Ligand SMILES: [Zn+2]
């Protein structure tokens with residue numbers, strides 16, 4: 024089968040690989056019909072993710088058709104159409120019992136990281152019963168690919184952790200796919216204002232279409248100044264960090280209102296200063312989280328009912344045999360205006 028393989032920092036190729044095989048009784052083999060590329064895949068390609076070693080097939084998102092199941096899989100059968108969660112969970116360990124699937128002792132974020140992933144013709148899914156979701160007949164597969172990772176990530180790490188409530192003021196720092204997923208799902212809680220902050224005008228235009236009430240083009244002190252003037256010097260109740268660099272976390276700390284919450288979503292690679300000399304008295308909370316995908320069943324219903332228009336995140340379409348071109352397009356989002364790229368199985 025064909026697969027996109029990580030070969031070490033800066034190197035990848037579309038290779039021929041053997042078909043995955045059932046290892047444990049709880050495994051399923053899924054034929055991928057649609058997958059996508061995540062910002063995290065670009066982090067891996069930079070060499071930022073040491074758990075992902077050369078030779079690994081990348082990808083942790085997708086939908087497909089069950090090809091084969093192990094003897095212990097009871098909820099899925101060959102021929103079932105399924106959504107693949109980016110987080111694999113056993114459902115039984117201490118962390119899974121606490122709904123922290125991301126810390127599952129024998130799962131968590133393993134796909135396209137410590138085991139082979141979804142950017143291939145077929146993938147082996149561990150703990151299939153608790154890591155796959157049935158797709159209803161007639162569901163739009165492209166839209167549902169957004170449920171593998173970005174929608175639950177924006178919702179759980181940004182919106183739920185950020186405690187967005189009716190009438191709240193919200194700022195989202197970073198209007199990439201994750202920031203936009205947070206923007207789409209924040210509106211479920213009817214905040215009064217959602218201010219999007221990003222240096223890229225195209226992404227801000229998209230944010231306005233997606234429901235942002237205000238946009239700020241810029242970063243750093245200039246962005247802080249604008250948020251403070253928009254909020255009469257008060258700041259915002261919830262600020263979602265969706266970039267993962269020190270400068271954006273600095274902005275969050277400067278615009279959080281007393282009693283507010285900073286919900287970090289970004290993947291940080293270097294240390295960040297925490298301004299307790301100013302924040303110690305501000306009654307704020309800072310939250311961190313890796314997505315658990317506990318909200319996937321809820322979000323799935325909302326996408327199916329049209330409450331969340333996930334498909335508008337998709338800007339480009341490729342097939343698995345042109346996935347290298349898809350990576351180029353996704354990695355150069357400033358020029359290509361890419362948000363999410365869909366990679367369909369090669370016909
Ligand atoms: Zn991802």
Ligand SMILES: [Zn+2]
Pocket residue numbers: 112113114115116117118119120126127128129130
């Ligand atoms: Zn577990």
